[in-house]
Amino acid sequence: MMRDSGPASLAWPFPPPTLTLEPNEAHVWLVEANDAVVRASRLETLLSSAERERAAKFKFEKDRRLYTVTHAALRSILAGYLNVAPGDLEFEIGRRGKPRLAPNFSKDSLEFNLSHSFEVALIAVTREREIGVDVEHIKKEFAFAEVAERYFTTREVSAIRALPEDLQRRAFYQCWTSKEAFLKAKGVGLSGELDEVEILFGGEGGAPRANPWHLPVGPGGGILSQSPGPRPGLESKDRVQVKNTLPGWHLSELNPCDGYVGAIALEINKCDLRCYRWPRPAQETSHSHP
Amino acid sequence: MTESEIRQIVRQALSNVAPEVDLGAIDPAKDLRDQVDIDSVDCLNFIIGLHKELGIEIPDADVPKLGTLNGCVAYLQSRMKGP
Numbered sequence: 001m002m003r004d005s006g007p008a009s010l011a012w013p014f015p016p017p018t019l020t021l022e023p024n025e026a027h028v029w030l031v032e033a034n035d036a037v038v039r040a041s042r043l044e045t046l047l048s049s050a051e052r053e054r055a056a057k058f059k060f061e062k063d064r065r066l067y068t069v070t071h072a073a074l075r076s077i078l079a080g081y082l083n084v085a086p087g088d089l090e091f092e093i094g095r096r097g098k099p100r101l102a103p104n105f106s107k108d109s110l111e112f113n114l115s116h117s118f119e120v121a122l123i124a125v126t127r128e129r130e131i132g133v134d135v136e137h138i139k140k141e142f143a144f145a146e147v148a149e150r151y152f153t154t155r156e157v158s159a160i161r162a163l164p165e166d167l168q169r170r171a172f173y174q175c176w177t178s179k180e181a182f183l184k185a186k187g188v189g190l191s192g193e194l195d196e197v198e199i200l201f202g203g204e205g206g207a208p209r210a211n212p213w214h215l216p217v218g219p220g221g222g223i224l225s226q227s228p229g230p231r232p233g234l235e236s237k238d239r240v241q242v243k244n245t246l247p248g249w250h251l252s253e254l255n256p257c258d259g260y261v262g263a264i265a266l267e268i269n270k271c272d273l274r275c276y277r278w279p280r281p282a283q284e285t286s287h288s289h290p
Numbered sequence: 291m292t293e294s295e296i297r298q299i300v301r302q303a304l305s306n307v308a309p310e311v312d313l314g315a316i317d318p319a320k321d322l323r324d325q326v327d328i329d330s331v332d333c334l335n336f337i338i339g340l341h342k343e344l345g346i347e348i349p350d351a352d353v354p355k356l357g358t359l360n361g362c363v364a365y366l367q368s369r370m371k372g373p
Contacts, residue, residue: 054324057320057324057325058324058325058326058327059311059312059315059316059325059326060310060311060312060315060326060327062310062327063325063326063327066327067327116327116329117329117331118327118329134330136329136330136331137329139331142331142335143335146335146338147331147334147335147338150334150338150341151334173331176330176331180330
């Protein structure tokens with residue numbers, strides 16, 4: 001598959017000219033709020049008046065830019081699936097405060113979730129089921145061990161500590177984004193039960209390995225095991241194969257770009273996950289997927 | 291501990307997780323996330339910072355009460371006066 005000119009090990013591809021979203025699929029879109037995207041896009045024209053007002057409330061330019069880019073991308077991406085103009089989309093607050101499309105756009109059963117951190121956003125889209133996504137910028141100065149001890153389970157803390165020191169920080173973020181994606185899919189956010197899904201690092205026996213794959217264990221003891229196959233953004237394929245033995249849920253790590261970790265969770269037994277980059281050059285504001 | 295002292299601790303905890311933020315530009319009555327970009331890890335770290343400074347355990351269910359600077363101060367004051 002064609003990729004952009006960035007480093008091959010880090011790039012997510014642009015979408016194909018014709019993009020469909022099957023019921024067993026989830027699409028994750030990488031949005032970077034960098035200068036090139038801002039310059040190339042008429043972002044403000046995509047936002048509603050309420051969104052423009054909210055963007056104006058941000059005290060700092062970098063926060064305003066991230067909000068504007070992220071919500072313009074959300075409208076553009078969803079409009080592509082629905083074949084409508086981005087500015088025509090309407091949203092509402094759904095169950096437990098989770099944003100969703102207004103009823104007049106619900107005939108296609110499109111579900112989405114959005115997460116952003118620092119200069120990157122991920123937008124996850126599927127049909128007919130709950131979906132949650134989280135992305136975090138890996139902060140080099142952040143004292144992650146304290147947060148892990150407060151919010152992670154004893155086994156998760158032990159597993160992270162058992163890893164080589166240079167892998168522990170990333171492992172913390174892998175663990176956190178997986179939990180957060182799961183909670184967001186359920187619509188409970190930070191006030192949810194963080195130990196409802198437990199993330200373990202290691203192989204089938206649970207022993208930590210130098211190159212960790214997360215193995216989330218559900219409340220019933222089921223295990224989501226991610227096969228050591230290609231991961232989006234790190235390998236030369238744009239699909240990830242997941243072996244899922246936790247009934248009803250799919251949870252997968254995402255590697256959007258250097259310095260960031262993400263995860264996606266959705267209520268489905270078997271998911272075909274595809275990752276794309278937004279916007280496609282020169283067609284940023286089109287309401288059909290480039 | 292006075293309200294002013296609690297407010298100073300809240301401001302310092304916020305500054306620790308978001309050092310780029312100009313605290314003088316923050317409206318204490320408005321939602322923090324409408325004014326600065328704080329991700330979920332920043333939020334957890336902010337709560338831990340408050341816990342370390344004040345010795346108050348903040349349950350996950352109370353996190354929504356910490357949405358504004360004023361809300362943080364009011365919540366922490368009530369917890370310090372409480373049982």
